[in-house]
Amino acid sequence: MNWLIEFFGDPDNWSGSSGIPFRLLEHLEFSALALLAAVVIAVPLGLWIGHTGRGALFVVLSANAARALPTLGLLVLIVLLVGVGTTLPVLIPLVALAVPPILVNTYEGIRGVDRDLRDAAYGMGLRGGQVLLRVLVPVALPLILLGMRIAAIQVVATATVAAYVGLGGLGRYIIDGLATKDFASTIGGAVLVALLALAVQTAFTLVNRVAVSPGVSRRVKVR
């Protein structure tokens, strides 16, 4: 507790390029970029595979492979290959981390839509793309958003590794703190990361409430 008061009470930690607001922004920047890239890759792929049924094996294999991937190892490898100085070495492992949950949930969400519903949609005269975008996606949206939420939380928590290769973010407090035996800094950083993960969770709950139809979430008052 004292360490927390020490860390959060230090005015130096609230200003400048090593202050909490700046580090937080850096952290959010890596995380958001990585998540965005993962969404751009995984959502269309998941939709296509779920809708056509083609390449389902690919989803399973890539998801398992990516789960086994050591984020830190990948980071070090990429730094060795491209050198430090850009955010690319951090983004690649984070994207690799974020793609599987989004891909798997999007695929499962689309594939899991009731057969009768698909049948009715085609039977009404919707074309393949219309069936996907107007029926399957709205119905599968809770699962797709769940995949993004899992990915976002993992990314926010894992983006701390950026500090290992000399980049910023909240990881700096943790890693620098460990290196200098400044435990107040380490614990303060860890608490900040945890709070950020909670904030992400809350943000997705709100998005879910706005984006998912009340007919799907069944969040309508019974009259």
Add this chain to the structure above:
Amino acid sequence: MITFEGVTKRYADGTIAVNDLHLEVPTAEITVLVGPSGCGKTTSLRMINRMIDATEGKILLDGVDVRTIDPPTLRRGIGYVIQQAGLFPHRKIVDNVATVPYLLGWDKSKARARAMELLERVGLDTALAERYPFQLSGGQQQRVGVARALAADPPVLLMDEPFSAVDPIVRTSLQDELLRLQSDLHKTIVFVTHDIDEAVKLGDRVAVLRVGGTLAQVADPATLLSAPADDFVREFLGRDRGIRRLSFVPADLPLRTDLTVPDDADISKVAGVAAASGLTWLAVVDSGGRPSGWVNAADLPLSGTVADLRLMPYGTFVAGRDSLRSALDAALLAPSGGAIAVDDEGRVTGVATAGALAAATSGIAAEGVGTGRG
């Protein structure tokens, strides 16, 4: 008119779902495809709107081969109702009904107005329009499914076991509703069911299919019941064919008007009416002309009025509208063996005697002889 010309559906593994089907579905009639599971009835239906494509043969829609029409375009011109309704859960009821009008590019307010009109038409409260499917009962959802199929006013309606997932009471009301709608709309309807009673109730024509996808018999329901083509059809039709067939025979019975007495008549008058008619069972009629019961003139006290007597139970049928089955049912409720005929307001118009009913039913049986066994 929909015409199946030698249509066969064979799957890659060699399974034959439909085998060389020749069938005509007349315009503005309900044609029911019925048969046990595996008889290819649903496959046949789904080949009409190209949810499945035939392997051989042709399906003509008013002379045009459906294979020459792009499937989504074809389907927008054909109403489609499926078993679980298949409503879009994320859309409000009104927007579900307006699905095809939206696809056809109708103006949004026009499409919604049309949807509201259809909700009323299928017997739903328009207050349901702003709800979501999960807030409706199974029967209500099925009505919405019918409204959705009718939204763009297609001439053809395909119904794939639409009422089989709801309870029997709701099913009966949905069936009655469909018949009522059809009497206004005159759509060309192909209706698939495994329930022969439903087939016989709804169909203008019934096509019985057997396992392996071959057609066993096509006929109007009365012919089907009186003259099944073979043992398969006879067995599929099940028990009580004779009595069920009477549903299709109008109750054109000779009515006697000399067998009624007012409910305040004197005993002596009752005896007089009975003596004049030569029959002992008389129908008692109240001052409003409605039936009160039967009285047996062979078992009268010496004095008093009809009001003092214990009246026997009775049944009625509407002359000129009900079937012979209804008349017979009415007769079976009464110890007299006769049925009281009433008009639409329930006023007695005459009495069909036990003898008249016996003559009518034996006449029907005689017609069936030679065209069917058992």
